[in-house]
Amino acid sequence: MAAHEKPDLPAHRNLFRMILAPTIWAIHFLLAYCTAAIWCAKDLGDPDTLTLVVTGYTVAAEVAIVFLGLKMWTQWDYLDDYDYVHSESTDEHRREFLGHAGFMLACLSFVAVIFNTMPVWFAGTCL
């Protein structure tokens, strides 16, 4: 099978790569929260600008998450052998497992970042 001949790189053995997307969610969350808190405490201007700034963070975060998600999708390589159970003790199964889990975490992070931008769209006020 072609899958067995694929290279197994150090990046494919990296647990931190799997959790990079939720880490981006965490950074986005903190940035949005801190920006809003400082904005409101120090009176930095009208809330519409705040909405723009936070939406800007969101665009940047989502681009990074999509990029990572694609990388993880490639590592999972589902369309190669339609394998979604990775229960063998082989390099291939471990690589696809980390890719699969990382891809799903990227999807979750994508949605969670949108959740955390909605407040500035619908409730963008310091009051």
Added chain:
Amino acid sequence: MTDAPRIGDTSARRDLEKHEVRVAEGTYPPTEEMLSAPIDPEESRATADRLLKAWYAPQGWRYWSAVNNSEVGLWYALTSFVFMLMAGGLALVMRLQLAVPDNDLISADRFNQFFTMHGSAMMFLFAVPMFEAISILLLPAFLGARDMPFPRLSAYGFWAFLIGGVFIMGSLLFGAAPAAGWFMYPPLSTIDEGVGPDIWLLGLSFIEVASIAAAVELIVGTIKCRPPGMRINLMPLYAWYVLVVGVMILFAFPPLIAGDFLFELQRSFDWPFFDPARGGDPLLWQHLFWIFGHPEVYIVFLPSIAVAAMIVPAAAQRPMVGYNWIVLSAVGTGFLSFGLWVHHMFTTGLPTISLGFFSAASEAVVIPTGIQLFAFVATLLAGRVKMILPMLWIAGALAIFTAGGLTGVMVALAPFDWQVHDSYFIVAHLHYTLFGGMVFPLIGGIYFFYPFIRKQRMSERLGRISFWLTFVGFNLTFLPMHLTGLLGMPRRVYTYPAGVGWDDLNMLSTIGAFVIASGILVFAWDLVRPKGDEMKERNPWGAGDLMWAHDIPDKFWGVRSIPYVTSRNPLWDQPGIVERMDAGGYYLPDAQEGLRETIVTSAIDAQPQFVARITGPAWCTMWAAAFTGGAFILPVFHMYIPAMICAVLATACVIYWLWTSTALIPEHPMKDVGMGLQLPTYVSGPSAPGWWGVFITMLGDMTAFASLIFGVFFYWTASEQFPPPLAEHADGALVLASAVLYGAAWGATRVARPLNRDGQVALAQVLLAGGALAAALGAGALVWSILHLDPTSHVYPAILYAIAVWTAVHTIPGIIMQFYCLAGTIFGKIRPTYDAPIWNTVLFWHFLLVTALVAAFTIGALPGML
């Protein structure tokens, strides 16, 4: 966390500094012939005898010096169960007081003490320690390991927990218990003139230290002590949850420790961190508390779901549907749960937009939480379910937890929360989540794992009686509370007037509480009653994980030989594995040197890396815990000198423990572990569990430090003028000198490591001594730079003092470690090729350098920029 290169790969033979190091040699993975080779029964008996001798259990009164995970885990679990019964008893008294209006069974003050201790004990003395206890007990068995990587650390954690728990619960007997609620909000708690808040702060800080110790142990155990072949995609789901929860503890508990640190400085020395009159802010405590407090809920919930994740496949008799989905939801919940903390603070007047972020994250966390429940349901649908007793408890848990989750979605909406905040609706919600998310799965788990723990069966009949009593009683107690809350009854009132519509509902809750109590007592009786002979059958549930290869009667060696694993459910998929394990046909069947050993494998692919020599029974851990207890408990009574003496003695015990039993120089650098594989007996740096222990501990420590720095920014955003316009500042020249000295101390330590490796031991010794001197001077300069400020005058000098004190105190272990290495090189404990302590010291110093530089920047430069 990338994995080590393959066995046989030449690049594996050099460490970070391009030095030759020893690595595994020989055949791996084992060939088919090796796995089916016949085993000589004579030899098997001889090796079993030697192994048993190495893993003896101490007899008589020496039994208490045991450090085996099977003993420590059991004591730990029973102790926290006893604390749970006590905390439940407090709840019963409260329910009696509330049964009828205008009751005067107990006084208001006693009622305050009871609800404070009920919450604190259930959270700190039961929920979290119980997770750690059960994991210490079960994790090595799931992983086919002999023991945890640091058995004495578990024992130390247990004794610390016992001392701290008895101290805190004991305060109830003297009517001196904390009474300001389990979250201890200032200013109520800072102006309290009794010792209650101090008992809470210092006692629980002490227990938090024990919790972090256990978390370090569990994380290292999960990533380094898996059996060969058990790659990360084959880990039992329980291990995934333990890993996630361990990491969560590391990031959740330290903010509370930082908060406790500030709080106690205010209580003892009047530094005004939470006093608005002098620039402080009580909300900072709320933030630090809930940054801990909300993840805590998930720290409690996930391990119980982990138990469910082991019971469900056994009940359905098929592998879990959606292993990947469960990993996703465990990791995803771990992350998202850190974005929820302000939903406990919706009524504090924060800007709407801030509330929005936390409301949104609180709704988002439902996604991963829901996914794992669906995976369970899918597994049950796809399998042929045997309704075994543990599964009954899990089913009850799912029903109750889901109801709690639904009210959780309601209170996550800020406007709804404004209506029900601090009412009995919240009491109902939190009990539905915690009882359904923790107590039911836990009891189900105990029924499930009891045959492993005690080699006997619990009663099916008593178990069903207990379940129905608890389940009915629970709903009888807490379902009406939703209504009581919506009718306006506030939490934490010791009595209420008649005729406002709360009377009957309260009576119903009180009756229900006693029904729960009867259910729990039936369970407790079933737990302790004599049960006759040991059972014959090893795998009563027909489960597929390695745990059920256990020995009956129990042997203290953990496993007879460490298997080579190629499946998620080895007992189902690898025929003959149990027989071969028993016969000593896998790795490490022998203990030629009479030492306790286990195999350490690589983090991702579980390739064998080295043979770890594990510590055995000892008293020094108990002494260390006792003196640590003194160091935390005596300051409650303002006995600072005895407390310091205790701290010194605790340090001495720990140094003795490390020096005499860790990183011992082996009699031979390589060891044959069977099946044609030779492994090193000593490693330094990132392959060594000790290095990971330091790394993980310091990650937690950094989180606490970051919380202090967060405090500075918080004061800046929360007040009009921070620092105040006419404030005096730190002495810039001294701060700069301190930063330079810390840099020098770090550099000297860092350079000493390769010098020692190269054999230039004398030069390394000079650098270590010089580094210690520079560190001491650096700490001195930092403290001196702010000595002219008055920390009681305003929160600005106070927070600078707190940061300087924090950094200076952390310098003490830095210096001790430098001297430890110096002494090691002099007395032959450290040699050029056996240098693990130096690696760990350098790692500690990386973190200390960051702490010192950030502290210097915050004290010296930041105030000018704000």
